[in-house]
Amino acid sequence: MAKGKDALDRVSFIKMTKEEDVLKLGDQLMYGTPLIINFESYDEVQGTKVITFLSGVTYAIDGEIEQIHDKIFLFASKKDYKDGSLRKFIKDYKNRWGNSSFYYEIRRYY
Secondary structure, eight states, rough: OOTTTHHHHHOOEEEOOOOOOOOHHHHHHHHOOOOOETTTTTTTTHHHHHHHHHHHHHHTTTEEEEEEEEEEEEEEEEHHHHSSHHHHHHHHHHHHHHHHHHHHHHHTTT
């Protein structure tokens, strides 16, 4: 975990594709990198399997999962939520969801 950076600065934004290595995503999470994963254009059955796997990893690191949007999820340890940056990001995102420009601003990370 990088010192001096809040959790939001350490987030890895991922648009799930067939090429994405799920085990490496689990490793990232275990090594302290919060993940925001977009499953919008990913196969629903496979997406459910990825979420199930990452849910187990999240449980193992004493973490939490937050559904940010219909098919966008945040996986992070409870420690990552303590600085408030992730909660603020989620709140801002959900408050601005009606504003499509904010939605596209988020998607540019993918």
